[in-house]
Amino acid sequence: xxxxxxxxxxxxxxxxxxxxxxxxxxxxxxxxxxxxxxxxxxxxxxxxxxxxxxxxxxxxxxxxxxxxxxxxxxxxxxxxxxxxxxxxxxxxxxxxxxxxxxxxxxxxxxxxxxxxxxxxxxxxxxxxxxxxxxxxxxxxxxxxxxxxxxxxxxxxxxxxxxxxxxxxxxxxxxxxxxxxxxxxxxxxxxxxxxxxxxxxxxxxxxxxxxxxxxxxxxxxxxxxxxxxxxxxxxxxxxxxxxxxxxxxxxxxxxxxxxxxxxxxxxxxxxxxxxxxxxxxxxxxxxxxxxxxxxxxxxxxxxxxxxxxxxxxxxxxxxx
Amino acid sequence: xxxxxxxxxxxxxxxxxxxxxxxxxxxxxxxxxxxxxxxxxxxxxxxxxxxxxxxxxxxxxxxxxxxxxxxxxxxxxxxxxxxxxxxxxxxxxxxxxxxxxxxxxxxxxxxxxxxxxxxxxxxxxxxxxxxxxxxxxxxxxxxxxxxxxxxxxxxxxxxxxxxxxxxxxxxxxxxxxxxxxxxxxxxxxxxxxxxxxxxxxxxxxxxxxxxxxxxxxxxxxxxxxxxxxxxxxxxxxxxxxxxxxxxxxxxxxxxxxxxxxxxxxxxxxxxxxxxxxxxxxxxxxxxxxxxxxxxxxxxxxxxxxxxxxxxxxxxxxxxxxxxxxxxxxxxxxxxxxxxxxxxxxxxxxxxxxxxxxxxxxxxxxxxxxxxxxxxxxxxxxxxxxxxxxxxxxxxxxxxxxxxxxxxxxxxxxxxxxxxxxxxxxxxxxxxxxxxxxxxx
Numbered sequence: 001x002x003x004x005x006x007x008x009x010x011x012x013x014x015x016x017x018x019x020x021x022x023x024x025x026x027x028x029x030x031x032x033x034x035x036x037x038x039x040x041x042x043x044x045x046x047x048x049x050x051x052x053x054x055x056x057x058x059x060x061x062x063x064x065x066x067x068x069x070x071x072x073x074x075x076x077x078x079x080x081x082x083x084x085x086x087x088x089x090x091x092x093x094x095x096x097x098x099x100x101x102x103x104x105x106x107x108x109x110x111x112x113x114x115x116x117x118x119x120x121x122x123x124x125x126x127x128x129x130x131x132x133x134x135x136x137x138x139x140x141x142x143x144x145x146x147x148x149x150x151x152x153x154x155x156x157x158x159x160x161x162x163x164x165x166x167x168x169x170x171x172x173x174x175x176x177x178x179x180x181x182x183x184x185x186x187x188x189x190x191x192x193x194x195x196x197x198x199x200x201x202x203x204x205x206x207x208x209x210x211x212x213x214x215x216x217x218x219x220x221x222x223x224x225x226x227x228x229x230x231x232x233x234x235x236x237x238x239x240x241x242x243x244x245x246x247x248x249x250x251x252x253x254x255x256x257x258x259x260x261x262x263x264x265x266x267x268x269x270x271x272x273x274x275x276x277x278x279x280x281x282x283x284x285x286x287x288x289x290x291x292x293x294x295x296x297x298x299x300x301x302x303x304x305x306x307x308x309x310x311x312x313x314x315x316x317x318x319x
Numbered sequence: 320x321x322x323x324x325x326x327x328x329x330x331x332x333x334x335x336x337x338x339x340x341x342x343x344x345x346x347x348x349x350x351x352x353x354x355x356x357x358x359x360x361x362x363x364x365x366x367x368x369x370x371x372x373x374x375x376x377x378x379x380x381x382x383x384x385x386x387x388x389x390x391x392x393x394x395x396x397x398x399x400x401x402x403x404x405x406x407x408x409x410x411x412x413x414x415x416x417x418x419x420x421x422x423x424x425x426x427x428x429x430x431x432x433x434x435x436x437x438x439x440x441x442x443x444x445x446x447x448x449x450x451x452x453x454x455x456x457x458x459x460x461x462x463x464x465x466x467x468x469x470x471x472x473x474x475x476x477x478x479x480x481x482x483x484x485x486x487x488x489x490x491x492x493x494x495x496x497x498x499x500x501x502x503x504x505x506x507x508x509x510x511x512x513x514x515x516x517x518x519x520x521x522x523x524x525x526x527x528x529x530x531x532x533x534x535x536x537x538x539x540x541x542x543x544x545x546x547x548x549x550x551x552x553x554x555x556x557x558x559x560x561x562x563x564x565x566x567x568x569x570x571x572x573x574x575x576x577x578x579x580x581x582x583x584x585x586x587x588x589x590x591x592x593x594x595x596x597x598x599x600x601x602x603x604x605x606x607x608x609x610x611x612x613x614x615x616x617x618x619x620x621x622x623x624x625x626x627x628x629x630x631x632x633x634x635x636x637x638x639x640x641x642x643x644x645x646x647x648x649x650x651x652x653x654x655x656x657x658x659x660x661x662x663x664x665x666x667x668x669x670x671x672x673x674x675x676x677x678x679x680x681x682x683x684x685x686x687x688x689x690x691x692x693x694x695x696x697x698x699x700x701x702x703x704x705x706x707x708x709x710x711x712x713x714x715x716x717x718x719x720x721x722x723x724x725x726x727x728x729x730x731x732x733x734x735x736x737x738x739x740x741x742x743x744x745x746x747x748x749x750x751x752x753x754x755x756x757x758x759x
Contacts (some may be wrong), residue, residue, distance in 0.1 A: 157351060167741070222349065228334035230335065
């Protein structure tokens with residue numbers, strides 16, 4: 001139990017995105033932590049009754065644990081701001097910058113952080129220009145192994161690693177079943193690192209970086225949500241200098257995108273120690289197998305303490 | 320970058336017991352498909368994926384009074400452990416239910432269970448050694464495949480057409496397996512209003528299927544949860560009615576009454592029955608006395624036959640709505656037209672992959688079960704199961720309209736990439752996750 005003032009917090013989880021199941025798990029974890037921190041918490045699935053509910057209840061703070069389009073595309077965050085309900089996390093505009101992987105990559109590249117070479121393609125572009133011609137350009141531009149992913153979305157849904165270029169069309173189809181726009185990027189080999197960035201009122205700081213080593217080699221949906229199928233190292237096995245470089249890059253990415261309170265920035269660190277930005281998550285997974293809770297634990301704090309601080313910061317910000 | 324100067328770190332895989340799981344637990348894992356099913360629980364989504372009966376059609380007041388009467392008059396017994404075989408009065412009443420499908424048996428040979436799913440699990444536990452072969456229709460019930468996998472059996476699918484199992488295919492499959500020295504333990508079959516195929520084993524084929532199994536010394540496990548839910552002609556008499564010694568029959572109140580009671584049963588030859596009782600006691604001590612007594616009270620006081628007629632009417636209307644909507648919105652697909660039960664099996668052009676298409680469906684707020692769930696060998700990608708038991712006819716029409724958007728969108732996408740290379744997911748090793756049992 002913290003020394004919190006016992007705020008009335010509504011945790012939002014579920015929604016109708018592809019990541020509903022993950023979001024529900026995150027929401028339950030956040031709820032447990034906030035109750036442990038001494039707050040009064042209601043866990044709620046956003047639906048047609050949500051906005052009237054919030055208008056009527058006037059909670060002190062909303063904690064969105066909505067992954068995917070339900071939360072991370074910024075729409076709901078804008079609505080919460082419009083009705084004057086304080087919320088933990090980024091603004092709608094900042095969320096949209098991070099939600100679009102191409103937009104985020106472009107902004108992050110602009111501040112000097114390495115970003116994998118990529119091509120962004122809509123389904124429409126293939127239809128208009130002919131798939132064979134477009135794929136030919138992709139193959140000639142991006143050599144080696146590729147990663148094909150939807151331009152938005154998380155949990156590795158719709159993501160394919162292409163080692164044989166004959167598999168590229170299938171990977172495009174897979175990505176387009178999740179989103180209208182897909183990103184094809186050069187695969188960076190190295191150590192997969194996730195950095196949680198938090199700001200409880202005294203500026204953004206990186207928590208202990210978490211190194212990800214999936215047993216099957218790829219951090220797929222299965223590797224993410226089945227305990228035992230990935231080994232995590234927190235602290236990572238990187239040297240101190242590299243760890244500091246990755247942490248700085250994460251904080252820089254957080255600031256560049258205008259993110260607030262909490263984010264998770266994912267990198268691949270190559271053999272030379274260069275951190276390559278993959279994506280930033282404005283509402284990162286907070287489940288039993290997620291990276292942020294591991295980072296919290298490795299940073300000698302607790303979910304109750306951190307989430308409690310975040311809701312208090314959000315409440316203070318609104319006053 | 321990794322450095323020799325950094326102290327050795329100990330990794331954490333979040334499951335300290337990961338290396339200790341039994342081999343049979345290997346398939347018990349979260350999957351993308353199962354995660355997508357979570358969206359189906361939202362009211363905006365028309366779910367044609369689950370298999371939840373429409374229990375709102377039940378006389379809730381009568382069930383409430385049955386519960387009250389049980390508690391008032393026999394509460395101490397209802398709240399106590401009971402017999403592992405099940406309560407005698409319910410087992411007698413089960414004989415009346417089975418008589419509707421031509422079965423004559425003794426209550427001594429009935430074993431009640433926590434749903435027929437548990438009876439199925441117990442039979443599998445009694446008979447399957449790792450590596451044994453179970454014969455099953457093509458496709459087959461996803462919940463049975465999960466049980467067979469958990470006992471490390473191999474499932475051999477036998478070709479099926481609109482009249483159910485094809486006898487010649489059964490003969491050939493048995494011969495081929497025997498030729499390989501494989502040990503076949505039983506034929507698992509859903510002869511009536513099949514889940515997921517929607518077909519019924521014809522009366523003509525029934526004796527032939529039984530004769531093939533008898534001559535090859537193969538036990539038959541007849542799973543019949545939908546048999547009484549016919550729309551036009553009743554289903555032919557149960558296989559068990561034709562061969563009391565060669566068939567274990569599984570029945571259920573989940574579809575003719577309500578799954579919430581979790582009451583089903585097995586009718587088995589006496590020697591098997593003895594082992595089933597011991598296995599049941601070992602697994603759960605006894606099935607719920609309270610549930611069995613409420614079901615028994617309901618059967619004694621309600622016009623349960625009329626209630627089944629009510630269900631038939633409800634499901635028939637929904638099946639008709641589904642078939643009509645498929646004809647209107649998706650004429651390019653093929654489907655079965657069941658004479659009962661809950662399910663229609665839809666076959667799509669070979670270019671379409673129902674598993675690959677599911678995220679698009681979820682985005683369009685409609686859900687179905689990909690066909691791969693119903694095969695143990697990775698087949699079924701060009702098919703899907705549509706359930707008509709739970710959504711209203713209006714919702715079904717809306718769902719099929721949305722499904723048409725999904726199919727057309729996917730065809731458009733595949734057309735865009737046609738000729739550029741293989742477009743479908745690589746063959747899976749088989750066994751997709753079962754949809755959750757509370758999926759609407």
